[in-house]
Amino acid sequence: MKAVGLIVEYNPFHNGHAFHLQASKEAANADVVIAVMSGNFLQRGEPALVSKWYRTQMALQNGVDLVFELPYHFAVQKAETFASGAVSILDAAGCESLCFGSESGDISAFLQTISFLQEKQGFFNENIKRHMATGISYPKAISLAYQGLSGAEKFLNLAKPNNILGFQYIKAILEQNSKLEPLTIARKHADYHDEHFASETIASATSIRKAIFSEEMESANIGQYVPEPTNRLLQQYKREYGGFHCWERYWDLLQYQLVTTNLEELKEIYEMEEGLENRLMAAALSSTNFQEYMQRIKTKRYTWTRLQRLSVHVLTNTKKTEMKSMPQKAAYLRLLGMTETGKEYLNKRKKQFNLPIVAKLSAFKEEEIIQDIKAARIYAMAFPKKIRTQMLLQEFKQPPIFVQK
Incomplete structure (x- = not known):
């Protein structure tokens, strides 16, 4: 069974994600889709809209076959560290390829840019230090340093957020000597940070979250931008927990x-x-x-x-x-959920995995996964006592979610 890997947050899963998922499966000619997904807190430093368990259900009901959690010490990090952890998990899970969305949509542009920067590494690093000395942010300094290199205009636009992440994914693949084949799909219609709906069916997760919080969900018109399972699960989460995380x-x-x-x-x-x-x-x-x-x-x-x-x-x-003290690569595979196809894949391939699979926290040494436990506990504290206790217990007792198709 051939597997394609995706690096996701699904905050929440929307039509753009559905397009990327299907296009990735076709581009990789894959039988199985494996997602490594951030847990309760995300790369941009914010709590996920709904719990990782609900986002796992969204993923599985919309076409993903296996969901592994990206541990806290990779998930709430700069792009380079985020990418390194995610790539190590997909590689350990036996994926043949990694497919990511980008503004470029051209994998050769990424490969050429990495080669270009390797040749110009000294000048590039000097330019970053020079720009940082002016008091600007590190991401801005990188973008300006890159733009200042002669010939950079012929390669990738590293001012775009998904291009930056894709660049780091491929860099991590090369640094880890991974066998993952990098593939990319051009993003459709909505930009990553768009706060307003840009088309009739495709919207950014940012704009969807903004609509949810501004309209209190009941009257938020997001149905045309998310698949039916996502809409249903969001409504269910609001009924069960009384609101969303922010x-x-x-x-x-x-x-x-x-x-x-x-x-x-x-x-x-x-x-x-x-x-x-x-x-x-x-x-x-x-x-x-x-x-x-x-x-x-x-x-x-x-x-x-x-x-x-x-x-x-x-x-x-x-x-x-x-x-x-944390490892630079993942030390375990925290399984959050699977479909029948995902279960079949695990039965056939898990003996070849070079990392242990964690299915329930109660069977794992707490000190080895303490940061994820702390994050789950804090995430639960936003709600009243009864719901909070339920969420705290779920972290230890919840088995991987199983979705039959």
């Missing part, structure tokens, strides 16, 4: 962490740099909500995404020493 639900917890932790301890939080602990503490003392807090801490040097990720690490009390 930063404002965690504001009180974050504020408490910041105002009760001394500055020396805050310095030890992962990604806390250059006196940011003073800025975060001051903002926590003077802000009434998360949006206001973010506006107070935003600077030219630090992007909104970077500061959101830092805030997640404060929320979960993730220390620099913890992250430093």
